Amino acid sequence: MRIPLLSMLTTAALVVGGAAGLAAPSTAAAQVPTVPPAASVRGLPDFTDLVDLVGPSVVNIRTLERASKEGPGGSAPDEQMLEFFRRFGIPIPPGMTPRGPRQERPPSEEAQPRGVGSGFILSADGLIMTNAHVVDGADELIVTLPDKREFKAKLVGADKRTDVAVVKIEASGLTAVKIGDINRLRVGEWVMAIGSPFGLENTVTAGIVSAKQRDTGDFLPFIQTDVAINPGNSGGPLINMRGEVVGINSQIYSRSGGFQGISFAIPIDEAVRVSDQLRATGRVTRGRIGVQIDQVSKDVAESIGLGQPKGALVRGVEPNSPAAKAGVEPGDIIVKFDGKEIDKSVDLPRLVGNTKPGNKSSMTVFRRGSQRELSIIVAELEPERPEAKAAAPEPTKPQSSNALQALGLSLAELTAAEKKELNVKGGVRVASAEGPAARAGLREGDVIVAIANTETANVKEVEAALGKIEKSKPVNVLFRRGEWAQYAVIRAAR
Numbered sequence: 001m002r003i004p005l006l007s008m009l010t011t012a013a014l015v016v017g018g019a020a021g022l023a024a025p026s027t028a029a030a031q032v033p034t035v036p037p038a039a040s041v042r043g044l045p046d047f048t049d050l051v052d053l054v055g056p057s058v059v060n061i062r063t064l065e066r067a068s069k070e071g072p073g074g075s076a077p078d079e080q081m082l083e084f085f086r087r088f089g090i091p092i093p094p095g096m097t098p099r100g101p102r103q104e105r106p107p108s109e110e111a112q113p114r115g116v117g118s119g120f121i122l123s124a125d126g127l128i129m130t131n132a133h134v135v136d137g138a139d140e141l142i143v144t145l146p147d148k149r150e151f152k153a154k155l156v157g158a159d160k161r162t163d164v165a166v167v168k169i170e171a172s173g174l175t176a177v178k179i180g181d182i183n184r185l186r187v188g189e190w191v192m193a194i195g196s197p198f199g200l201e202n203t204v205t206a207g208i209v210s211a212k213q214r215d216t217g218d219f220l221p222f223i224q225t226d227v228a229i230n231p232g233n234s235g236g237p238l239i240n241m242r243g244e245v246v247g248i249n250s251q252i253y254s255r256s257g258g259f260q261g262i263s264f265a266i267p268i269d270e271a272v273r274v275s276d277q278l279r280a281t282g283r284v285t286r287g288r289i290g291v292q293i294d295q296v297s298k299d300v301a302e303s304i305g306l307g308q309p310k311g312a313l314v315r316g317v318e319p320n321s322p323a324a325k326a327g328v329e330p331g332d333i334i335v336k337f338d339g340k341e342i343d344k345s346v347d348l349p350r351l352v353g354n355t356k357p358g359n360k361s362s363m364t365v366f367r368r369g370s371q372r373e374l375s376i377i378v379a380e381l382e383p384e385r386p387e388a389k390a391a392a393p394e395p396t397k398p399q400s401s402n403a404l405q406a407l408g409l410s411l412a413e414l415t416a417a418e419k420k421e422l423n424v425k426g427g428v429r430v431a432s433a434e435g436p437a438a439r440a441g442l443r444e445g446d447v448i449v450a451i452a453n454t455e456t457a458n459v460k461e462v463e464a465a466l467g468k469i470e471k472s473k474p475v476n477v478l479f480r481r482g483e484w485a486q487y488a489v490i491r492a493a494r
Contacts, residue, residue, distance in 0.1 A: 045190050045241060051204055053243040056146050056175040057121045058194040058236060060201045061130055061153070061167070063114040063138035114138060118195035118236030119167070120245060121176050122275070126151075126169040129275055130235030131250055132158040135165050143169050146202060157278030161286075162220055163250050163266060164274040165235075177237060180244030182269045185223070187212055193227045193249050195236030205229070214264065215346045222264040223247045229263035238265040247271075273354070287355035287378035289328075290321020292484060295345045296333055300487040303476035304333075304453055305369050311335040312345040314365075315484040319423065326376035328365065330485030331450065331478040335371070336364035352378065368453040398431030403466040406492045407475065408435030411459050414447065422480055424449060426457025430479070440488040442479065449485070450478040 117134030121127070128143060135141060141153035151169035158165035192206040207227035214222040223238065229249050238247035247265030277284045293312040301309040311333040317324050328334075335342055337351045338361045355361060357380035365372050398410040410432040414422075418429065427449040433442040450456060452475055454465045469475055475490045 045206075047192050047204065047206055050192055050239060050241070050243055051194070054120075054177060054192075054237065054239050054245075055194060055202065055204075057177045058146065058202070059119045059121065059128060060144040060196045060199075061117045061119050061128075061134055061235065062142040062144070063116070063135060064140040064142065065114045065137065066139050116196055116199045116232050117234045118232065118249070119143070120235075120237040121174050122166070123176050124172060124174045126171040126174060127156070127279070128153065128167045128169065129248065129271065130165050130167065131248060132160050132163045132165040134235045135167065136160070141167055143167070144201065145171075145174075157282040157284075159274050159278065159284045161284070162270060162274050164248065164271045164278070166275050166278045177245045178243060179268055179272060180240055180242065180246040182246055182267045185209060185212065185240065185246050190241050191225055191227060191246065192239045193229060193233060193236055194239070195229075195233035195249060197228075197230035197232040199232055203233075205233075210262070215344070220266055220270055221346075221350070222251070223267055225263050225265060226261050227263055238268075285357055286353040286381040287357050287359070288321075288381040289323045289326075289352055289376055289378060290318035291323045291328060291334075292316035292318075293334070293345050293348060294486060297487075299474075299489045300476065303474055303489045304366075304487065306333060306335075306366055310344075311342045311366065312348040313486065315486055322376050322379050326363065326374045328363075328374065328376075329367065330480060331487070332365040332367050334363060334365050336362075338362055353381065357381075368450065368455070401463050403463055406436075406471070407466075407490050408433060408437035409442070411448070411462060413458055418447070422447060422483075424480070426455070426461075427480070428456060428459050428462055436490050436492050437488075440477070440490040442477070442488055442490070445481070447480040448477055449480060452476060 114137075115134065117130055119128045119130035119134070122129050135155055135158060138155075141155065143151045143153045145151075149171075151171060153167040153169045156166040156168050187209050189209045190206065191209055192204060194202065194204050197203050205228040207225050209223060210226050211224040212221070214224045223246070225238065227238070227249075233249050236249050237245040238249055240246050246268050248268070248271050249263065250266050251264040274284055291312075292315045294315050296306065296309045296311050296313050298309045300313075301307060314323075314328060314330055314332045314334060316330055317328050334348055337348060338355070340347075340351055342348050342351075355378045357378055359378050361376050361378055363374045363376050365374060398412045404411060409430065411428040412431045414424075414427050414429055419425065419427070424447070427447045430437075430442055430444055430446040430448065432444055433446070448456060448462065451462055451465045452469055454461075456462045456465060466475070471492060475492070477488045477490060478485060479488060
């Protein structure tokens with residue numbers, strides 16, 4: 001399609017005129033750059049006023065460590081380039097040592113360069129936010145302001161789960177950033193980053209918000225952008241067109257170690273919540289209820305009568321945990337927590353994690369065709385424990401009727417030892433699974449505890465439940481595999 005030249009010139013004149021209008025404000029306004037609302041930006045935006053506004057609040061953070069920790073050879077020779085590879089466990093390309101090979105030298109107490117990152121000023125008295133992985137393991141932190149002043153920084157606190165850290169420098173009268181409202185951030189909106197990629201301070205890049213609520217972790221729904229982010233940008237701010245910080249640049253997706261069009265930022269509301277706790281106590285406390293969860297598939301949701309695939313499927317309940325005391329059972333689907341809907345399973349750990357330990361919360365679960373209201377007292381999140389191994393089931397004589405054979409199942413009664421091991425009152429063990437049952441994901445050793453929303457304590461009850469189901473309809477099965485519970489939908493062969 002051809003565009004008239006006059007229209008192009010008119011459009012260009014409007015864009016240039018708009019930029020000129022921003023560049024020549026009144027004398028009073030020139031002292032504090034005025035940034036237009038995001039909704040008023042048309043065409044290609046001009047980021048110059050944003051840089052003037054936010055640039056003085058972005059800092060460079062260098063980390064140092066004692067050479068004696070590393071022994072001969074000191075620290076790694078190219079930490080700026082290697083920061084990404086250390087962070088994500090990517091193999092280091094051979095020969096990637098621009099500073100030359102390591103030189104053997106005796107251990108020294110002199111601090112050696114370790115890495116570089118970015119950060120931004122939270123308060124005029126020197127509080128600075130960055131990533132936890134930027135400061136992790138450092139013996140000394142050196143903060144460089146845009147005016148080239150350098151300060152030794154003290155670590156206030158760091159939280160590895162969210163990758164947020166707060167450091168403090170002894171200074172006053174600093175220019176703090178303005179915190180934005182993450183709920184106003186829209187996909188497709190222009191955003192800008194300022195940081196120190198590969199140690200190059202005060203570098204500005206820009207792009208758009210590619211997605212929100214990107215699930216890459218239990219406690220953080222990341223902001224995805226196409227802003228160019230490289231090693232050294234970590235900890236720097238993601239800024240909207242109003243000059244507000246909406247995220248902390250934290251991760252990139254890359255096969256080469258450099259930017260490939262996908263980067264992730266920690267939402268600023270989550271980061272501020274963490275930083276408030278770090279500033280108050282030096283650590284972050286989170287709630288826990290003691291369940292292992294999974295996503296609810298469409299087939300399972302339709303088969304058990306839930307309708308839409310939503311909520312968090314409880315695959316396991318820790319003994320003596322808050323969930324166990326509240327009456328939560330494996331196979332339950334948690335659809336609400338404290339009145340808030342659980343759309344995806346990852347929503348639950350975030351809601352629980354943000355709940356103060358000791359708080360009495362309400363929880364709605366879907367169990368065998370109906371909803372139940374439970375009350376639960378949230379505990380404090382503990383360090384992860386190794387997964388326990390289930391004992392091997394004792395062999396018993398398998399049974400298989402015509403109804404079971406149509407599903408490809410051969411079942412056996414549970415022994416008393418198996419019931420005790422699995423902490424169940426009843427159920428049947430899968431002796432073999434073939435055809436439809438195997439295709440649904442069942443296998444030998446699984447323990448079926450319910451069929452078609454009906455609890456089954458033994459093989460006889462399984463056959464009775466199957467007798468009430470039309471042969472043409474799929475059968476939902478709740479089963480245990482070791483400590484974990486999950487659903488399967490069996491479609492009988494025709």
